[in-house]
Structure formats: C-alpha cells, structure tokens
Amino acid sequence: xxxxxxxxxxxxxxxxxxxxxxxxxxxxxxxxxxxxxxxxxxxxxxxxxxxxxxxxxxxxxxxxxxxxxxxxxxxxxxxxxxxxxxxxxxxxxxxxxxxxxxxxxxxxxxxxxxxxxxxxxxxxxxxxxxxxxxxxxxxxxxxxxxxxxxxxxxxxxxxxxxxxxxxxxxxxxxxxxxxxxxxxxxxxxxxxxxxxxxxxxxxxxxxxxxxxxxxxxxxxxxxxxxxxxxxxxxxxxxxxxxxxxxxxxxxxxxxxxxxxxxxxxxxxxxxxxxxxxxxxxxxxxxxxxxxxxxxxxxxxxxxxxxxxxxxxxxxxxxxxxxxxxxxxxxxxxxxxxxxxxxx
Amino acid sequence: xxxxxxxxxxxxxxxxxxxxxxxxxxxxxxxxxxxxxxxxxxxxxxxxxxxxxxxxxxxxxxxxxxxxxxxxxxxxxxxxxxxxxxxxxxxxxxxxxxxxxxxxxxxxxxxxxxxxxxxxxxxxxxxxxxxxxxxxxxxxxxxxxxxxxxxxxxxxxxxxxxxxxxxxxxxxxxxxxxxxxxxxxxxxxxxxxxxxxxxxxxxxxxxxxxxxxxxxxxxxxxxxxxxxxxxxxxxxxxxxxxxxxxxxxxxxxxxxxxxxxxxxxxxxxxxxxxxxxxxxxxxxxxxxxxxxxxxxxxxxxxxxxxxxxxxxxxxxxxxxxxxxxxxxxxxxxxxxxxxxxxxxxxxxxxxxxxxxxxxxxxxxxxxxxxxxxxxxxxxxxxxxxxxxxxxxxxxxxxxxxxxxxxxxxxxxxxxxxxxxxxxxxxxxxxxxxxxxxxxxxxx
Numbered sequence: 004x005x006x007x008x009x010x011x012x013x014x015x016x017x018x019x020x021x022x023x024x025x026x027x028x029x030x031x032x033x034x035x036x037x038x039x040x041x042x043x044x045x046x047x048x049x050x051x052x053x054x055x056x057x058x059x060x061x062x063x064x065x066x067x068x069x070x071x072x073x074x075x076x077x078x079x080x081x082x083x084x085x086x087x088x089x090x091x092x093x094x095x096x097x098x099x100x101x102x103x104x105x106x107x108x109x110x111x112x113x114x115x116x117x118x119x120x121x122x123x124x125x126x127x128x129x130x131x132x133x134x135x136x137x138x139x140x141x142x143x144x145x146x147x148x149x150x151x152x153x154x155x156x157x158x159x160x161x162x163x164x165x166x167x168x169x170x171x172x173x174x175x176x177x178x179x180x181x182x183x184x185x186x187x188x189x190x191x192x193x194x195x196x197x198x199x200x201x202x203x204x205x206x207x208x209x210x211x212x213x214x215x216x217x218x219x220x221x222x223x224x225x226x227x228x229x230x231x232x233x234x235x236x237x238x239x240x241x242x243x244x245x246x247x248x249x250x251x252x253x254x255x256x257x258x259x260x261x262x263x264x265x266x267x268x269x270x271x272x273x274x275x276x277x278x279x280x281x282x283x284x285x286x287x288x289x290x291x292x293x294x295x296x297x298x299x300x301x302x303x304x305x306x307x308x309x310x311x312x313x314x315x316x317x318x319x320x321x322x323x324x325x326x327x328x329x330x331x332x333x334x335x336x337x338x339x340x341x342x343x344x345x346x
Numbered sequence: 347x348x349x350x351x352x353x354x355x356x357x358x359x360x361x362x363x364x365x366x367x368x369x370x371x372x373x374x375x376x377x378x379x380x381x382x383x384x385x386x387x388x389x390x391x392x393x394x395x396x397x398x399x400x401x402x403x404x405x406x407x408x409x410x411x412x413x414x415x416x417x418x419x420x421x422x423x424x425x426x427x428x429x430x431x432x433x434x435x436x437x438x439x440x441x442x443x444x445x446x447x448x449x450x451x452x453x454x455x456x457x458x459x460x461x462x463x464x465x466x467x468x469x470x471x472x473x474x475x476x477x478x479x480x481x482x483x484x485x486x487x488x489x490x491x492x493x494x495x496x497x498x499x500x501x502x503x504x505x506x507x508x509x510x511x512x513x514x515x516x517x518x519x520x521x522x523x524x525x526x527x528x529x530x531x532x533x534x535x536x537x538x539x540x541x542x543x544x545x546x547x548x549x550x551x552x553x554x555x556x557x558x559x560x561x562x563x564x565x566x567x568x569x570x571x572x573x574x575x576x577x578x579x580x581x582x583x584x585x586x587x588x589x590x591x592x593x594x595x596x597x598x599x600x601x602x603x604x605x606x607x608x609x610x611x612x613x614x615x616x617x618x619x620x621x622x623x624x625x626x627x628x629x630x631x632x633x634x635x636x637x638x639x640x641x642x643x644x645x646x647x648x649x650x651x652x653x654x655x656x657x658x659x660x661x662x663x664x665x666x667x668x669x670x671x672x673x674x675x676x677x678x679x680x681x682x683x684x685x686x687x688x689x690x691x692x693x694x695x696x697x698x699x700x701x702x703x704x705x706x707x708x709x710x711x712x713x714x715x716x717x718x719x720x721x722x723x724x725x726x727x728x729x730x731x732x733x734x735x736x737x738x739x740x741x742x743x744x745x746x747x748x749x750x751x752x753x754x755x756x757x758x759x760x761x762x763x764x765x766x767x768x769x770x771x772x773x774x775x776x777x778x779x780x781x782x783x784x785x786x787x788x789x
Binding site: 148192193194224249250260272 | 625
C-alpha cells in the first residue's frame with residue numbers, strides 16, 4: 004500500500020508511575036493502520052495491548068500514566084502534540100471506542116435512544132428530532148430488531164449481545180473513520196460473539212471503516228483481521244498480514260501461542276511467566292521462555308522489527324538478514340558455542 | 347476404567363429457584379435452572395458439561411455436590427443416593443467429591459498462607475498431626491509444579507496460573523475420587539490454560555480421578571473430556587463421546603455451538619451456522635423443544651413448500667405475535683418512526699398494506715415467502731394486526747404455522763453406543779405435523 008496510513012504509531016512509550024516503580028506498559032510500539040482495514044492487536048494479559056489502544060486517544064489516566072515518548076499520527080497530525088480539546092474532538096467524532104463490558108458502558112437510568120442522541124448532539128449540529136431519527140437508523144444499522152420501538156427502552160431491557168450492539172451504535176454515532184474495540188466479545192457467549200463479529204465485518208464493508216480490534220483470542224483474530232500485531236510485555240513481537248501470521252508465523256512467541264490453543268492435538272504450554280513490567284529483562288523480552296534463545300538474545304535491547312518477504316516483520320535476531328528461519332532446537336546450544344569460540 | 351456401576355449417576359435431576367413477591371413470599375414463578383437431566387460418570391472418566399451462560403451447567407454441578415438441594419431427582423455416588431444424606435454422611439461425601447472454581451483470586455482467603463489454606467480441609471476432616479499435615483501439603487505442592495517452600499507464602503505472591511495450581515492442590519489434598527471443575531481455566535491466559543489442563547490430565551491418570559468439567563469453551567472440553575453433555579435451558583440436548591459429538595453432532599444446537607467457535611483456520615471464515623436471538627427467559631421456557639425459538643433447522647409443516655430460512659423468519663414472526671408484542675401502538679411506531687411520542691395519536695386501525703410491507707421488511711421476507719398458502723396466512727395475520735385484533739392473529743398463526751418442535755417435547759433418541767440426542771429431527775417417525783389445511787380465513 005502506497006497511500007498514507009490513517010493511523011501511524013511510532014515508537015510509542017506509555018509508562019505508569021507507581022509506588023513500586025515505573026511500569027513500562029507500552030515500551031516502544033510502532034504500527035500502521037490503513038483506511039478500511041482491520042488490525043488486530045493480540046497478546047496475553049499484561050502485554051500492553053489495551054494501554055496501546057487507550058494511548059491513541061489518551062484515555063489513560065494521566066497521571067499516573069504518561070506518554071513519555073513517541074508519536075501517534077492520525078491523518079497526518081500528531082495526536083500527542085494536540086491540546087486536550089483537540090484530542091476530545093477527535094475522540095468520538097473521528098475515532099469511536101467500544102469496550103469489553105457493555106454493562107458498564109451504558110448508563111442504566113437513561114434510555115438507549117437518549118444515550119445515542121447525546122453522542123450525536125455533542126458532536127453534530129442537528130435538531131433533536133433529527134437526532135432521534137439518526138438514533139433509530141443507527142440501531143437498525145447494528146441489527147437491533149424493531150429499532151423504532153426499542154429506541155425508548157432502557158439498557159436492562161436488552162440482553163448482553165444487544166447491549167454491545169447499542170454500545171457499537173453509540174461509537175458509530177458520529178460517523179467515525181476509525182473504531183477501536185477493546186475485547187468487545189470477551190464477555191459474551193460464543194453464539195453471541197459470532198453475531199457481533201459478523202456485525203463488525205458488515206460495518207467495515209458498508210462504511211469502509213478502519214478497525215483496531217484488541218483481543219487475546221487467536222480464533223477471533225483469524226475470523227476478522229486483515230493484519231495482526233502480536234504484543235508481548237509492552238513490545239511488538241511480530242506484525243504482518245493475517246495469512247502470514249497464521250500460515251507462516253515467524254516469532255517463537257507467536258508459534259508458541261498458536262500451539263497452546265486448547266482443542267487441537269498436542270497442547271504445548273509456554274513455560275514460565277510474563278517478565279516483570281517494572282524491571283524488564285535485557286535483550287528480547289521473551290528470551291527466558293523461548294526455546295530458541297541464544298546468548299545474544301539475552302543482552303542489549305529488544306531486536307528491531309526485521310522485514311520479511313511480503314507484509315511481515317518480526318522482532319527476533321534469528322531473522323536478522325530479512326530471511327532465514329528459526330534454528331533447529333538441537334542446534335541452539337551449538338550456536339552459542341560457535342559464537343563464544345569466535346570471540 | 348471399571349466396567350461395573352458408574353461412580354456417579356444423575357437421574358432426572360431438577361433444581362428450580364422460586365421467584366417470590368412481597369412479604370409473604372408468594373411464589374410467582376420458578377426459574378428452572380436445571381430441569382431434568384440424566385448422565386453418568388465412570389471412574390477415571392472426564393465428563394464435560396457445556397452450554398451458554400445461564401443454561402444451568404454450574405447449578406447442575408453445585409447440586410451434584412449438594413451445595414444446593416435438588417428440587418427433584420436423584421444423584422447416586424458409588425451406589426448411594428446423596429440427596430438422602432444427612433449431615434454426617436454429607437461430610438463424608440464432600441471428602442470424596444471436591445471442587446475447583448473459576449476465579450483463583452477469590453477462592454483463597456488473602457490473609458491465610460497457602461499452608462493454612464491447604465491444611466484446613468485436613469483439620470476439618472480430623473487430621474490432628476500438624477507435621478503430617480505439613481508434609482502432605484508440601485508433597486502436593488511439589489506435585490502440582492510448585493515448591494515445598496511455597497507453603498509459607500500468601501496468595502497474592504502467586505500469578506493466576508500458580509493460584510489455580512494451588513486450588514487444584516487444595517481440591518486434591520483429601521484424596522477425592524471425584525473432582526468438579528467449574529470453568530477452571532477461563533480466567534487464565536491461553537499460555538497458562540494449557541498447563542492447568544495438562545495437570546488435570548496427569549492427576550486423573552495418577553489417581554484414577556473422575557472429573558466433571560464445566561466450561562463454555564468447547565476447545566477446552568474437546569481437549570480433555572472423554573464424554574460431553576450439551577445443555578440448553580436446563581436440559582441436556584445431546585450426550586456423547588467427545589470425538590463423536592464434535593465430528594458428528596446430531597442436535598442442531600450442538601452443531602451451532604461447534605460452528606460458533608472462532609477457528610484459527612483462515613479458510614473457515616464466515617462458513618458457519620448463525621443462531622438468531624439470545625437465550626429465552628428460563629422462568630418461562632418455550633413450549634415443546636426449548637431450542638425451537640432459535641433453531642436454524644426448525645421443522646416446517648409438510649404442506650408448505652418453504653426455504654428453511656423463510657420458515658425460521660415466519661417462526662420468529664409468530665413468536666413476536668404470541669408474545670403480544672406487535673400491538674397497534676407498536677406497529678404505529680414502526681410505520682411512522684419519526685413521530686414525536688407525546689403527540690402520537692394512534693388510530694383504531696392502520697393501512698393493511700403498509701403494515702404487511704413493514705413486517706416483511708422487519709422479518710427479511712421482502713423477496714417473497716415462496717409458498718402461496720404460507721404467504722396468504724402472513725398477509726391475513728398482518729391484516730388482523732393492522733386492525734388491532736391481536737387475539738385472532740395469534741389463533742390464526744397457532745392453527746396455520748404449526749411445527750412439531752413447538753407442539754411436543756422431543757423424545758430422547760439413541761444415536762448408537764453412548765450417544766443420545768433430544769431432537770424431533772432425529773426421532774423416528776417424526777413426520778412434520780400436517781396442519782389444518784382448510785382455506786385461510788381472509789377478511
């Protein structure tokens with residue numbers, strides 16, 4: 004793609020200042036989102052995927068949070084350099100948010116119609132009657148049956164899946180170009196999750212929106228992503244088209260994640276635990292759980308993202324030359340010896 | 347595996363929760379959380395219970411452990427009916443049947459060390475020797491992959507996966523013969539889930555444990571269960587051996603559930619059965635087959651020649667009418683959505699053609715119904731609705747849009763060894779109901 008991306012994140016670092024030290028939740032993350040594509044950020048809890056998405060529109064509490072470095076270019080403008088008013092007008096009108104728990108996102112004492120109208124009226128110059136009409140249209144758009152009669156119902160009169168549809172309607176209220184959805188289906192049953200994923204796919208095709216979709220579920224990623232960003236301990240491990248990530252995963256972490264999904268033969272857990280966020284290890288963040296780690300992985304900085312053929316990049320020294328592959332496991336120790344001997 | 351009597355036999359188990367009103371606690375209805383389920387678990391076997399939230403799987407588990415008293419039915423454990431147990435017998439039973447919970451954070455007292463938490467069951471069951479207790483706890487901690495020194499640490503010092511290991515250790519400390527695991531891995535990250543599942547597998551082999559695993563995650567169930575029961579609205583709709591059930595599901599609900607799992611196979615994108623709607627109110631379950639309100643394969647009457655999808659839409663329509671939802675006020679709002687509510691002046695009747703077209707749009711029937719007779723009934727019903735005559739509309743649909751799925755409870759069909767389902771499509775001689783085929787009463 005040669006056109007300028009809609010969103011471009013460069014070397015973003017979001018840290019939290021806590022009593023236990025500085026939590027480096029996001030520690031140098033870069034990726035692009037083009038118009039009309041769905042980018043999935045996938046990672047385990049604590050990988051920094053949510054903080055990354057919340058840093059885009061500065062939804063993180065500041066303080067203790069702080070964007071210490073890096074920039075977020077939206078349509079060519081750096082959001083991190085904007086005033087608070089500037090960010091606020093972007094939020095909602097250009098970038099919509101959908102959160103995990105629809106229960107918490109809706110106010111129980113107002114009708115859903117009121118809450119959608121509120122979102123419309125705060126960003127658009129329309130009359131109340133027009134806003135009501137728009138609210139009904141939005142509910143129809145997100146697949147609420149008999150929308151004209153449901154618009155005056157209260158959130159408790161909707162099921163979980165229907166509430167999530169209402170939240171999506173609110174996010175769409177101002178015709179955003181980009182939707183950021185943070186685990187929007189995690190709280191839902193599989194059958195309802197499938198419906199909501201269908202809705203996202205449909206919306207994107209109809210409205211040509213860009214979607215950033217955050218999830219820990221690789222099954223969901225395979226369902227809806229065009230491109231994937233795999234995060235681990237505040238860093239991007241691998242990024243690429245969904246075909247590359249699933250059919251040709253490069254990073255040992257991505258491979259391990261794909262192998263530990265229950266329901267397939269040979270369930271392989273990833274040994275060890277996430278590294279400390281206040282005092283991350285030297286070298287690659289994944290090295291102490293990685294079967295392919297050699298001495299070089301344990302020193303210095305996280306390796307840069309090496310470009311691989313096609314739409315694919317990986318942060319692993321085994322791919323330093325832009326091609327290559329992971330070594331055979333039995334060769335790993337010998338590589339250390341060879342390098343040690345050469346010194 | 348023993349060939350004799352199963353370790354656990356659940357027979358027609360029911361657990362209803364009464365809904366009461368007012369000071370006198372007058373019963374106004376019941377939530378039928380578990381409504382007559384039968385299954386068995388053999389020694390050394392893992393039995394999975396799956397279903398959407400609210401289907402009654404957790405209540406079933408709690409009732410089997412007598413954490414809830416059953417409303418009806420029996421649970422035989424090693425030949426004894428546990429529903430008859432008195433307090434002392436129950437205490438003995440609970441020693442043999444243990445539970446692990448979903449959230450490892452809230453299942454430990456934060457002020458008790460791991461050792462204290464794990465020793466507690468031993469003290470309750472009368473093991474007085476402290477050094478022996480400590481020895482047992484240390485030994486078990488090592489077996490679940492932790493260290494003996496962890497005995498003096500507190501829950502907050504452990505990660506979620508480690509806490510779940512401790513939870514497993516606590517459940518196993520009394521050497522039970524059965525373990526009930528309620529969503530044991532759903533609060534954990536995928537990389538950690540695998541560890542706990544492998545550990546469960548390991549212990550099952552080592553101790554000949556019987557496990558009842560409750561989960562909404564079919565991947566997890568497929569991985570470790572020998573047999574699986576699929577629950578919907580308090581009933582078991584299908585029970586079978588895991589591989590058979592996953593590769594050749596007989597019940598449409600099982601098929602939909604399996605199809606809804608997001609798959610990592612990119613070729614599978616959007617080739618799946620979609621369920622419409624959500625689970626109905628368990629206090630007022632649908633007649634006949636409880637799944638008929640969402641079933642993508644609901645059986646049409648044989649005198650109609652309809653696409654399956656069209657019949658599904660007509661059944662959705664019928665249901666809305668039956669719920670007395672499509673009143674003249676509702677239809678008025680649907681016809682004129684822009685009108686201000688306060689100034690609404692709803693007439694006695696609405697133009698029939700417009701109502702028909704709005705309803706066709708709402709139920710996705712714009713491209714026609716296909717069958718002439720079914721279409722006539724739809725139009726006639728719209729006519730009654732437009733005239734505000736809800737009762738006649740309900741009667742007409744009841745006599746014309748008939749399905750065995752709504753009329754009769756599906757019988758249990760034997761699908762071969764260890765496999766049964768409850769669906770009219772599977773039962774022999776389940777000829778679709780031939781509805782009264784007199785001419786449609788049109789105005």
